[in-house]
Amino acid sequence: MKRKHFLLGLSTGILLALSFPPYPFFLLSFIAFIPLLSVFRSVKRKWWLVYATFFIYHYATNWWISSWQKDTDPYLFVSGFAVALVHPLLFMFPFAIFNIFANKIGWRRAVALFPFIWLAFEWLHSLGDLAYPWLTLGYTQIYNHYWIQIADIGGVWLCSFLILLVNVFVYLAIEDFRIKKHNTLKAFITNKFVIFAIIIFALPYLYGLIRIQEFKYDTLIKQEQRIRVGIIQPNINPWRKWESNALSQILIHKQIQDSLSAKVEGIDLFIWSETAITLLDLEVNAFHKFDDFYQMLNGNSSLLTGFADFRFLSPGEKPSFTTKYFLGDSTKPYDTYNSILLLNPDNTFQIYHKNRLTPFGEQIPYGEILGFAKSFLEWNVGISSWAKGKEKNVLKMKTLTNECNIAPIICIESIYPDYCRSFVQKGAELMVIITNDGWYDHTFGPLQHYLIATVRAIENRRFVARCANTGISGAISPTGQTIMKAPQYQRVGFAVDIPLIEHITIYTKIGDALPLASIIFIFIIFIVILINSFTRKL
Numbered sequence: 001m002k003r004k005h006f007l008l009g010l011s012t013g014i015l016l017a018l019s020f021p022p023y024p025f026f027l028l029s030f031i032a033f034i035p036l037l038s039v040f041r042s043v044k045r046k047w048w049l050v051y052a053t054f055f056i057y058h059y060a061t062n063w064w065i066s067s068w069q070k071d072t073d074p075y076l077f078v079s080g081f082a083v084a085l086v087h088p089l090l091f092m093f094p095f096a097i098f099n100i101f102a103n104k105i106g107w108r109r110a111v112a113l114f115p116f117i118w119l120a121f122e123w124l125h126s127l128g129d130l131a132y133p134w135l136t137l138g139y140t141q142i143y144n145h146y147w148i149q150i151a152d153i154g155g156v157w158l159c160s161f162l163i164l165l166v167n168v169f170v171y172l173a174i175e176d177f178r179i180k181k182h183n184t185l186k187a188f189i190t191n192k193f194v195i196f197a198i199i200i201f202a203l204p205y206l207y208g209l210i211r212i213q214e215f216k217y218d219t220l221i222k223q224e225q226r227i228r229v230g231i232i233q234p235n236i237n238p239w240r241k242w243e244s245n246a247l248s249q250i251l252i253h254k255q256i257q258d259s260l261s262a263k264v265e266g267i268d269l270f271i272w273s274e275t276a277i278t279l280l281d282l283e284v285n286a287f288h289k290f291d292d293f294y295q296m297l298n299g300n301s302s303l304l305t306g307f308a309d310f311r312f313l314s315p316g317e318k319p320s321f322t323t324k325y326f327l328g329d330s331t332k333p334y335d336t337y338n339s340i341l342l343l344n345p346d347n348t349f350q351i352y353h354k355n356r357l358t359p360f361g362e363q364i365p366y367g368e369i370l371g372f373a374k375s376f377l378e379w380n381v382g383i384s385s386w387a388k389g390k391e392k393n394v395l396k397m398k399t400l401t402n403e404c405n406i407a408p409i410i411c412i413e414s415i416y417p418d419y420c421r422s423f424v425q426k427g428a429e430l431m432v433i434i435t436n437d438g439w440y441d442h443t444f445g446p447l448q449h450y451l452i453a454t455v456r457a458i459e460n461r462r463f464v465a466r467c468a469n470t471g472i473s474g475a476i477s478p479t480g481q482t483i484m485k486a487p488q489y490q491r492v493g494f495a496v497d498i499p500l501i502e503h504i505t506i507y508t509k510i511g512d513a514l515p516l517a518s519i520i521f522i523f524i525i526f527i528v529i530l531i532n533s534f535t536r537k538l
Helices: 002-019 027-029 035-038 046-066 074-090 093-107 106-122 137-141 147-179 183-188 193-214 215-222 248-262 290-299 366-376 410-415 415-423 447-461 507-512 513-537
Strands: 226-233 270-271 301-310 335-342 349-355 395-398 403-410 428-434 463-468 473-476 481-487 492-499
Touching: 002 027, 002 035, 002 137, 027 093, 027 137, 027 147, 035 046, 035 147, 035 463, 046 074, 046 093, 046 447, 046 463, 074 093, 093 106, 093 513, 106 147, 106 513, 137 147, 137 447, 147 193, 147 415, 147 447, 147 513, 226 248, 226 463, 226 473, 248 410, 248 492, 248 513, 290 301, 290 335, 301 349, 301 395, 301 428, 335 395, 349 395, 366 415, 403 410, 403 415, 410 428, 410 447, 415 428, 415 447, 415 507, 428 447, 447 463, 447 473, 447 507, 463 492, 481 492
Parallel strands: 226 270, 270 301, 403 428, 428 463
Antiparallel strands: 226 492, 301 335, 335 349, 395 403, 463 473, 473 481
């Protein structure tokens, strides 16, 4: 029986994986934890069970990290397997806390606390240089269009919490049914826990039906101030990008932009992809001489583009582990940043440096400590040692006829809810995401990344303009729906009218209050348990 229990517990990993996009079985997440909770007490090798369960969940959803393609760098291939082996270990932490509570306050009480424990874990898992909140449970409901609209109240965290509550209530109802030996469907359906589960499951649908009506694109386009955005998808091979001539890549973007301008008039903002301007020369990248680029603005358009920014350190400034030396000259230290450059037609510019860097791909996590391993861990495609930006500055697009405050978001930054929210708090009316997902062509990766961006749109009720090197490029409405999307793996430009919204959601106001409250709640329970244990010994 124990082996059967072990296999039953593993089905949690399968159910979670099948509920995660692009798999369409999102309803499975509402029962996914029940098998694992059912057997956790009775399985001797419970920690192997937890590890194996979340290895299945991770690998079935994120297998694409280590996918092998024609030009794949062995570093990426190996790192994908390393992540698959190490990442499931982290999921053992919430179950360790859960196990302590089960031993101290009883099984059913611990089960009731499980949603708080899990939510605290998910949030903590989104912090720090090694954060990887890609598999946050709430994302399983991306295709559950009406239900996920509750994200504008408590973010993706509220979605995770309610999913877990439904799991727990259904589990407790099954336990009641088994213990009390009720053998009728009526007894099960009228169980209080089943009623609670139905209410929690159903209410978000009612909320979503109402909220979607308030943010319909056809209505907003008539009522709100809007700008016309041109998105340029260059479809450049990412493995050859840093070896190729920087000017030729700029000209690819320019040719697509000119072709689009000839077809569509009145474009206020053109968006180019991540690091569209690589290392051109010091005049451009270090000293910011953008005269040639201003001529590309067609008189009354702004340009937002990915940009490799050079910054020479000032005299006396202490070098960091990312600092390099120009031509080996120790008197010329500099840092490079994965950046966004915004050029306005009045010949002014603004630069944003990426704050949240991809672990190992763009920076060695906790490099201040692990900097000694830099030469061993660097990715050999020219982008593995960016410096980390320190300011989260909203960019101001300004033409002769239009203005817009922009949230500049680069690649993986879009998977951090509170980080994206902070720009809207500062007045951003439009979220712009530039990325290069070309490393993972023809896998789930680019689509999952795009779909996660739809949750950022819902949380803050902002339009998202997304420009990706090879796709997926598109425009996303505040309800998470795609209003226009470019075909992947094609050189293409398209224009879309985007309303500018000033509405502030509850989530934008309160941020990650729900997971923070869960942490405080669990901490208080833990302290009470310690105090009770200590007083009993006395």
